[in-house]
Amino acid sequence: MSGLVRDLEGLLEARRVFAQQEDLLAYTNDATHRRVFPEAVVQPLTTSEVGKVLEYANRKRIPVVPRGAGTGLSGGATPVPGSLVLDMKRMRQILEVDQRNLTATLECGVVTQEFHKAVERLGLFYPPDPQSMSVCTIGGNVATRAGGPRGVKYGTTKDYVLGIEAVLPDGEVIHYGGKSVKMSSGYDLARLFTGSEGTLGVITKVTMKLLTLPPYRQSMVAVFGELDAAAETVSAIIAAGAVPSGLELLTKSSIETLEAFIPLGLPKDAEAFLLIELDGHEGKVHEDAGRIIAICEAHGVRETKIAQSAAEAERMWFARRALFPATARLAPNVLIEDATVNRTEVPTMVREIKAIAERLQITIGVSGHVGDGNLHPGILTDKSNPELMQRAEAAMGEIAKKALELGGTLSGEHGIGTLKAPYLEWEFGREGVQLMRRIKAAFDPNGIMNPGKIGAEWGGANV
């Protein structure tokens, strides 16, 4: 037994410390392809245990990689050699749902969909809906500012974090915020931890804002012969104040992929397919549906169809959810891009992605949360083919660069992780990245927290 394992077993129960290769295998990557074995994994049950482990690791200068469900798409939870993975899934209590203040306080390891169910049973609503919500955790969602289709109307995880408990690398516990939606006291540490991808400390508890469950929902599809017309329609819908709770785009290539996987009868000759959900007050939903159809018609829609039942709406959304598995079967590996632009730049971005695919001789499927400009190009690749991988990574870089040229951002809802860390300076400039490094050092002077994520080479305090 190594000294590390012995030390860890002195800090928390031996059965929650793992160091055998077969146990570590499940922790070697997130949903990205690169695998690195950590030195050990621990499963803390309490904030106090997290504190003890961090204090120890900080003293010994052992890199620490916090992990939720490992569903990330940017390499944010992939270990580094010699690291200690903190598996946070065992801290999974919903501590309180406060119906009168519309808040919930929960541990970081609560599964997002379990949280949805718990609040919906009380007539409450937590909107963020990452595609992996049946397994991913709230702590991971906060650490990556996870989003989902509902982002267009309801924003992403970041817009729901009211308070946070986190453990700093020295083992000290800090708290910021609480149940108040209004707060102007000190630097917003809750927001700084939100999207920090485990590089500043470990998020152990959060207090989230809740809404009341919308009483009514309606789904519809609109089929367009041309992508530009679909994109113009999207802007016109939002500008008209008829903001849908979901506004997804499937392009021709995604429709072909889907139909090859499950024949749903989608029109294969259409360039673009908008999938729209409205929610809220029934009268307003009906009015907005009427306005949206009128806007679609003014933009030359080929066909619109309102779901006549919950089952029909479910079939419409099934197509969207099936796209990731449908794409995944086309190639051994898929790199999912997440660069985000203004919604008005979506047609340009789609054309640029097609041009990049042609130039690099690579297949890229395009779909995404078009209502908020958050496309998810799927780059088909194979990690056993280094030359193809190189072209796939080049495509990622070119897509990222193009999104920034169009005034967008490297990531809408997945985070930077390791995959996009090399591009960080493109977005923030040298000065911006240096500033982020100094902020990192203010939290983590020894650079033990999730090294290499966000800013690839950031390390200790000497930055």
Next chain:
Amino acid sequence: MSGLVRDLEGLLEARRVFAQQEDLLAYTNDATHRRVFPEAVVQPLTTSEVGKVLEYANRKRIPVVPRGAGTGLSGGATPVPGSLVLDMKRMRQILEVDQRNLTATLECGVVTQEFHKAVERLGLFYPPDPQSMSVCTIGGNVATRAGGPRGVKYGTTKDYVLGIEAVLPDGEVIHYGGKSVKMSSGYDLARLFTGSEGTLGVITKVTMKLLTLPPYRQSMVAVFGELDAAAETVSAIIAAGAVPSGLELLTKSSIETLEAFIPLGLPKDAEAFLLIELDGHEGKVHEDAGRIIAICEAHGVRETKIAQSAAEAERMWFARRALFPATARLAPNVLIEDATVNRTEVPTMVREIKAIAERLQITIGVSGHVGDGNLHPGILTDKSNPELMQRAEAAMGEIAKKALELGGTLSGEHGIGTLKAPYLEWEFGREGVQLMRRIKAAFDPNGIMNPGKIGAEWGGANV
């Protein structure tokens, strides 16, 4: 002419550099009472001029105090001796209102109400409505996370900042964010500047999220014989999903103050008076108004009244807006508290404030944004009476302490400034404040930016 003035005149036009006592007088305080003369004032017109001035001040170790309209209620814009005030009101261009992406990009010195008018002309809506909105600036609003009555439904300034341009003390310009509502790239520098009260650098431009203008509005009042019943009603209204766009409380003492100022015929024997505004879809507003009346009746309301016209609604809201001037005439100085608790703790907080007032033999009027638990006790005092001032400040401290005991925060929407800086450790503990000091040093290693604000004694990098 001092060396400082000569140097500044080398950096920007001489007519935008002030150092005469009569010119400096207007810059000696914000809306709080303590006056300190700065050494000089400059009025930059561009980000580049801000950069030159900061680079110079940083090199010379001259304290810099950024200032919007000086309407702050926490001392955040009060100079320190020897300081240079940056009057940002001349940077007042609305650079773009993007109707298709629902965003606006503007310079920091734009007056909030002018911004409201500019977007409302286009059918768009920027909700934050600080009481000083006819003069205060967007930059100041961002720097203090300013709120207003609409906070209960729409959140505060912090919830609208999508992107920021800011100048660091070394003169370098950084950018974070843009027009995307989704972003998960790097540490959220835009949010860190939001509420930083000029202590990290100078905010020069912002990109704000816009909504579409609600098509319909309705105001109503509800009169309660007992405060607890009014507070219970507030929680029940929110929990029912009928979230008003304004939900204000006037207590017995505020009603007496108002009636002595302008007789509005408010019932002087009522303990609590709720002022409610609903906005949105007309059908939903009518339904919600009906539900709210039913909730009020279930909680023993004495009387409810729906405004029958825009003019009648305006009269109802006039009473709320008149409260600050009405209170101000009761004493030479008024300290406005801003401690915020969960809305369910409002009755306890009001009782505690009354008890503090009795114990310290001081007059405190209580009213505020009860829908979000953000009370604004007005402590009557007189700065020419040191003994009374001491009791007033003691009352402030006790109110702050009580709000924290009840799980609240030191400030909902005014910021910490100098008035609440001594209490910072009560909210965040020693570890939290030390962390904030290290963050401050990451931005401002020489401690030139707005010294003494937020964390009273923070200075240079040696923290």
